[in-house]
Amino acid sequence: MRAMLPAIRNGLKLSLALPVLSLYFLLNSTCVYYNTFYYAERYFKQAEENQKKREKQAQGQQQPQSYPPTGKRYPQKGYEEGYQKGYQPQPRTSYNPDRELYEKAIKKASKVLAFHPESKYVDDALYIIGKSYYSMEEYQKADRKFKELVVNFPKSEFIPKAYFYMGMSHFHLEDYAKAQEAYGEVLKIPKKGELKDQASFMLAEIAYKEQDYPKAIKLYQQMLSQYRKSEKSAQAQLQIGECHFQLEDYQAAAAAFEMVEKHHPNAETHYLAKFRRGESLYLSGKQEPGLAVFQKLGQDERYFHHQAAVKLKIAAGEHQLGRQDRAMKTYEEVIESHPRTEESARAYYELGRIHQLELLDLTRAKEMFDKCKTEKPSSDVANEALARSAEIAKLKSYREQLADSLGEAGAETQFLLAEALLLHMGQPDSALQEYMDLVEREPESNYAPKALYAAAYIYKELRGDTAEAVDLYQRIAQEYPLSEYALVAADSLGIELAIADSLNLGALFEHAQDLLFNRGEPDSALLLLFEVEARFPQSNIAPQAAFTRAWIVDTYLFPEDSSGIYAYQEIIEKHPDTEFAQAARDRLGLTRKTSDLAAEYTLVEGGDTTTFNPEDTTTYSKLGYPVAPEPLRAGLFVYPEELIDYEYRGKVLLKIFIDTFGQVKEAEVLGSSDSDLIDQAAIDAALKTTFDFHRMDPKELNGYFLHQVKFEPPDRKGSRYEPGVGP
Incomplete structure (x- = not known):
């Protein structure tokens, strides 16, 4: 009996230890998956916070575009996540400085789904993954995760957000029908939520993107009537103004922009509304009131970082009112105080136009246009200034x-x-x-x-x-x-x-x-x-x-x-x-469409030659364009690799446009090779070809010419073939 006591004691210890061990492993497992989710949520929140800060800074740097010359409409710009249409938004790109944080959040959240599918954090993890993909602009992946969430967890607290960002994903993919369906689901949810006003706003945005401006106005107004205290109300009122502007109803636009102030806009939205109101007044023939708007805007310390753009508008107003000297002085102030900017380049351009069209001083006008090009070569007006300078030189x-x-x-x-x-x-x-x-x-x-x-x-x-x-x-x-x-x-x-x-x-x-x-x-x-x-x-x-x-x-x-x-x-x-x-x-x-010509000018195999005679200049004259001279630098013709075994050889006849500086800007096939691949290779070679404009007749520059590109298979597979030259 005494010999059995140790065994009994050990059995008792084991029976007591098993529940404790089971509880330990259970708690440890719970702790592990919670820690996994904790880090997923932490990375996600940090990335979201960073992105909000950047978007706020981007809005502060936003600048409306100047209205174009009479007869041209404003460019169509889209509203996307905090940017108002009608202005120049920060470009959306695949680069995201917080991408690494989002990827870490996706990785951790995916582990919760893979190893703890019964966890109460699965819907949280799905939302984190979907929203991370959305913020990284991977909209199709985001859409799949949001759909997975709404299908498997219909009672989740994340359902409104899932539907909303599902709609936003389709919006960015330009699938507006599916986007409308998703926004509609947000509006159907019985309980009140912050996203209903945004979903209503985005339905109006879709109408704007589709250029159905009357419908967009109605939807923006409907959103304002239902969600008066929404943070989107000022933007909705701004968009009503934009719709009237696109419809060229500038008086209605000016009135709509004026009403933005009643919706307690932030500083930048307030600035944008004032700026657009001033433009609308100009375009409706009310130069004095419009000028007053810009002058007041220019004195507001909150908007000194927009001073160059505002001064350009003040100069434009003075000019329209016949105060040429004041306008020119203001343009010169922009050049002096904001050198090497888009605005200073625009100021040089406008001075050039005044010298050209009003003062009839073509020498001074050319000087201004040339300075515009060098002031900021990437500016919107640089190419137009270059063209005007070239026209004066041609004159x-x-x-x-x-x-x-x-x-x-x-x-x-x-x-x-x-x-x-x-x-x-x-x-x-x-x-x-x-x-x-x-x-x-x-x-x-x-x-x-x-x-x-x-x-x-x-x-x-x-x-x-x-x-x-x-x-x-x-x-x-x-x-x-x-x-x-x-x-x-x-x-x-x-x-x-x-x-x-x-x-x-x-x-x-x-x-x-x-x-x-x-x-x-x-x-x-x-x-x-x-x-x-x-x-x-x-x-x-x-x-x-x-x-x-x-x-x-x-x-x-x-x-x-x-x-x-x-x-x-x-x-x-x-x-x-x-x-x-x-x-x-x-x-x-x-x-x-080129079949008739291609019948004479065809691609042939082996050692055959084309029936088109490149020396027969009468054939060319019938086409109505001069023959391009010998190129200064001929573009490289890259023979399509998939056609090498067929040993096609011949020539492609192109109509090319040569600009003032001998650059080929356009190329169109007139005499086809009957192979789209070879035709495209010929076009690519022509677009890289340059001509010596010093030796060309100035009257022919900025005009169309005939140009041949010859082709034959290279000596070895994948090699590049010497480009063709002009006939």
């Missing part, structure tokens, strides 16, 4: 050439000079003088009737002198009856020209062909063909004129849209039984 070049030019060449130079004065320099009086001088100097030139027509336009449209315009129309009809402008002038006068016989109609049609193929003037050819067809619809030439007109639209003017399709359909309807209607049907059945 100077025309004047120098005109002194040494005679005959048709001189007439062309003078016409280009007048055109530049009218369209780019804003000097219609000077342009008129050049047009009329051209007619007196070169009355037999092809540019004479064109100059008279342009002069008539100035008299009629810009000066309102209809009598003088009629005199010029009569002169065109009498002195240049076979020009393309005679028919237009006759229509303006309401008279019939005595050219209805087939011989004269044929001459007109031949003249249109000459304009297109030999002189490279598709617009003039189109005008003449339209008049022939409209005035003589029953003639035999009318269907041919209609088809040629449609072909010009399809091939030269609007190859990327459906204008050509409509023109061909019109031929089929108006001239159904003619050969040209059948030709129109054939054109509508083509899969490639």
Whole structure:
């Protein structure tokens, strides 16, 4: 019996120890998963707090965009998480300085889901993961986690937030239908919550994004009536103003922006509302009240960090009120006090415009435009300033050439000079003088009737002198009856020209062909063909004129849209039984718009050559564009690797646009290789090609040229092939 006592004692100890050990392991396990969740929540909260601080700072740096020149609408900007539409928000990018914190939170929360699926913190963990993905702008992943939360935990306290951020994820993915559904679920939840006002606000935002401004106004107003104390109320009122602004109802916009103050906005929202109110008053013709708004805004110490932008608006108001000296002085103050900024670049640009258009000092204007470009090369107006500077330089070049030019060449130079004065320099009086001088100097030139027509336009449209315009129309009809402008002038006068016989109609049609193929003037050819067809619809030439007109639209003017399709359909309807209607049907059945040309200029295999003869300059002249010179630096043609085994070789004919500095800015395939990959490689090579603009005719710069890119398989797979050169 005594021998059994130790065993009994040990058994008793073990039986007492087992419950204690079980309790210990249970508590330790609970502690482990709670610690895991604790750190997940800690990382998440820290990242969220950091992000809120950054967004608040970003709003403080926000600056409305200046309104564009008359005739242009404000750019469409979207509201996204604390940024008001109509302004320039901080760019959203994939970079997030707190990404590491969010990733740690996701990792810890995922462990709770994986190892403790029965834990009471599972819905918390799902929300943390979903919101972390959302804050990292990984919206599809965020959406999946929020859906998992609402499906598996329909009674969770996180349901309103899950639906709201599900909606926000779809909003950023531009799936507005699903976003509306999610916001609708938030509004259906019976209990009151802070997110209902935001969901209501976002429904209005969707209407704004879809540019349904009347609907957006209604939804913003509905949100304001239901959630008067919402933190979003000031922003909603601001957006009502933006909607009226986009509808170009500037008086209503000004009134709406004024009402923002009643909703107790923060400092920056208050500033934005005042700024936009001032702009709206300017655009509604109330310069004095608008100027007063900006002057008061400029004196508010809270907004001294926006002083440059406000001063630009003050200068604009002074200028619109005819106070040129004050405006120029204010622009100079912006340049001096805020150098190397977007605002100082804008000030240089506006000074350039004043010197160009009002003071007519082109030398000083060019100086201002050049300084604008160097002041801040990345500014919004830098490229436009560069273009204006180039136009002034081109104008100077025309004047120098005109002194040494005679005959048709001189007439062309003078016409280009007048055109530049009218369209780019804003000097219609000077342009008129050049047009009329051209007619007196070169009355037999092809540019004479064109100059008279342009002069008539100035008299009629810009000066309102209809009598003088009629005199010029009569002169065109009498002195240049076979020009393309005679028919237009006759229509303006309401008279019939005595050219209805087939011989004269044929001459007109031949003249249109000459304009297109030999002189490279598709617009003039189109005008003449339209008049022939409209005035003589029953003639035999009318269907041919209609088809040629449609072909010009399809091939030269609007190859990327459906204008050509409509023109061909019109031929089929108006001239159904003619050969040209059948030709129109054939054109509508083509899969490639360049098929006719590609039939002559095709890709071939092996050692064959193309049927297109690059030395045949008459072929090029028919296309209406000059041949590009030898490149200064030819772009590298990279042969598509997947086509190497086919040994395709040949040439691609391109229409390229060469700017003032010899850079290729556009490239379009005219003669296809019949391979999209090779065509694209040719375009890429052309866009990297540069030309020596010093050796090119200044009149041809900023214009279109023909350019060949040759191709053949490289010596070894994956190697790069020497680029093609101009024909």
